[in-house]
Amino acid sequence: MVDNQGAATIAIIPSKGIMGGSEPVGRSLARASRTNQLAAKDDRVKAVILRVNSPGVEVLASDDIADAVTKFQQKHKKPVIA
Numbered sequence: 001m002v003d004n005q006g007a008a009t010i011a012i013i014p015s016k017g018i019m020g021g022s023e024p025v026g027r028s029l030a031r032a033s034r035t036n037q038l039a040a041k042d043d044r045v046k047a048v049i050l051r052v053n054s055p056g057v058e059v060l061a062s063d064d065i066a067d068a069v070t071k072f073q074q075k076h077k078k079p080v081i082a
Contacts, residue, residue: 009045010047011035011038011042011047011048013049014053017054018055018056019056019061039076039078047079047081048078049080050081
């Protein structure tokens with residue numbers, strides 16, 4: 001997440017690779033989780049962009065991602081765009 005010291009900002013969460021049980025995805029999701037926590041706490045963040053560069057997603061991983069996005073939106077009232 002880039003902090004440009006503006007009054008309002010958008011958090012960008014990058015995610016690369018196949019989303020599933022592989023090690024790179026685990027690191028990517030952990031980074032996304034930390035960024036989500038920062039975006040949730042920062043009142044200047046008005047929205048989150050989930051930037052996905054992936055050739056595919058495993059079924060269970062896509063459910064986990066959808067659940068996490070829904071919970072974040074409901075709890076923090078901030079839109080998430082993928």
